[in-house]
Amino acid sequence: MPHNIYLPNLARVIYTKDEVPGERAIRTFHLEPMNGGWFDHQCGQCAMLSVFGRGEALISIASSPLVKGYKQFSIMRVGRVSSAFHDLAMGDVVGIRGPYGNSFPIDDWRGKNLYFIGGGCGLAPIWPLITTAVAQRADFKNITVFYGGRTSRDIMYRAELEKLRGSVDVHLSIDKAEEGWDGYCGFVPAAVMDKDPNPNNAIAITCGPPIMIKFVIQNLNKLGFKDEHIYTTIENKMKCGLGKCGRCNVGKDYVCVKGPVYSWAELKYLPEEY
Amino acid sequence: MEKILDKKRLGDWVDALADYEVLAPAWEEDAWGYQPVNGPIRLDHPNTKQSPKRLAFPQREVFFTFEQIKGEAPRLTQTLPEAPRHAVFGVRPCDGRGVPRMDQVFNDYVEDVYYNTRRKNVAYVGLACNKPPNANCFCLSVGGSPVSTDGLDVQMTDLGDRYFVKAVTETGKALMTAAAGVFAEPSAADKKQLKDMHAAAVAYPQRAVNDPDGAPAKLKANFKSPLWDELARACIGCGICTFLCPTCHCFDINDEVQSKAPLKGQRVRTWDNCQFPDFTMHSSGHNPREGTGARLRQRVSHKFQYFHENFGMHQCTGCGRCITECPVGIDIIHVVNKVAANAA
């Protein structure tokens, strides 16, 4: 019997943490595969998660490939499936299939300076890269993380980000000034300009709301970053993850297979359908 | 294998196919559709309203069922189709050519076991078009032909009081061998008549896409053209054009729940449609294909550019259904010709 690509494996919720409160709350999960259903993944890949009775959603794998035994996901409450995840309790069992999509070429980046630039929920897809680079710290030169939320309550992975300080330059920002906030106030693209990152021997990886990505890339170009040294991800709506259901394409490419990771040098020549 | 079948003996051939559920075009309410054969069979239909694509890719199919008692792990049960073997008669060449296009999609990168399980149980018995059955046929300009055997297991050609029957695949041979007694050997005159009829079929005037080979590059160059909005202005987004298309394959996956406690339900695949706004709408509300122009562009570019860039052939087989059945008269031939003629 050939492998059934639509049949998920089962996985158990072994850890949950509320990251961000509010209407679009973000919650982090660790899922431990059951019945030997483990699969390895690369930084940037996704998995199709399901709550039976509610349906499936494609979610970035937020843990490093170096982490074995469970995979981490951070899910924003926006719709049917994501809300069902927020209603789960420890020990509950969900479905998982994957890994899907391409990955960041981290091996090509050893010996370089890395700039990570994230906004909102966009820290999750680049978190495996950040944590892998930190675990292999000696392989990389300077590592800098810019990350912004709308308010201080919207900063996800707050404790983990604080722990990176020392080996990584961490610059947190919020959109508008708040009492007691000593980081940058303003939008992420401006927060990046404020620190004047050096494009020499550097790679910039950005992920977040499309409008943020657009201005971050404009600013990186102004700073002298070459298109092929800027990486981002696209999140078109997906159902199958397998290049068959026909909805995630940008031009001839199904993002679920050819993406979600693109260098700006590649992306800028694709039709604007994301 | 080439044989002659007296029209009066078509029923005998069908009767001999006891291992198959035999389908053939029949008039149902207000349209031609594929129906199980019980009784006399006639193959004098224009094309059917729906193509036979649903035999391998049904409108709705269950992937698996789930059952969960509170506090326990869910139990999943695969429901791989126990598809009956189908022999479908009267398949027009354009719909035959749809089959390898669907095979390509459902086997690209990884295989879709639901599609393949059904697909390998379908035998396509084609009927050559002595003349195009429909005013909107344009198979010739998209690389097909009224006498194409692509995707078919058997090709039948109407020679008046008898059919010329040709096996195209091993499956086709087996279908014919199952009823060896009903066929006769073709004479030299039969063969000549077949040749003449096929030559006439190909010479019969059809509508046409003007520059099919140039279409992919021209469509690409016109991605941002305002023509798309103009051409799509009348579109009401009903999706008929893609539901009826023999090569449209987009689908949705959803959970259907029969009971909440204990949880009982199934995960199902259903046809979906690129002409619907929420097909691509992100959960933020942002839609990369806002507006009917962007969605018409997707449908037409998929048929005449993207599929060609990926697989080296046009996805459209020229059946004309999307033109004939569109309630507001959006015409894919006109759209491709108009956009391709535009200097981008």
Ligand SMILES: Cc1cc2nc3c(=O)[nH]c(=O)nc-3n(C[C@H](O)[C@H](O)[C@H](O)COP(=O)(O)OP(=O)(O)OC[C@H]3O[C@@H](n4cnc5c(N)ncnc54)[C@H](O)[C@@H]3O)c2cc1C
């Ligand atoms: C590559 C990739 C990676 C992703 N990674 C993550 C991740 O790490 N974390 C994460 O949280 N999500 C991620 N997503 C998004 C995720 O796949 C789902 O789209 C999201 O969770 C919403 O799914 P849902 O079923 O909850 O929403 P649905 O119930 O499907 O609701 C969302 C859909 O419903 C409609 N809709 C709902 N509300 C509105 C509204 N107010 N206005 C208009 N339309 C509306 C829209 O059509 C929308 O697409 C990723 C997506 C991709 C493609």
Ligand code: SF4
């Ligand atoms: S695009 Fe229209 S004419 Fe072409 S195969 Fe599909 S339904 Fe037929």
Ligand code: SF4
């Ligand atoms: S059939 Fe016509 S009106 Fe309906 S979605 Fe297609 S192009 Fe639009």
Ligand code: FES
């Ligand atoms: S998600 Fe189905 S084709 Fe990409």
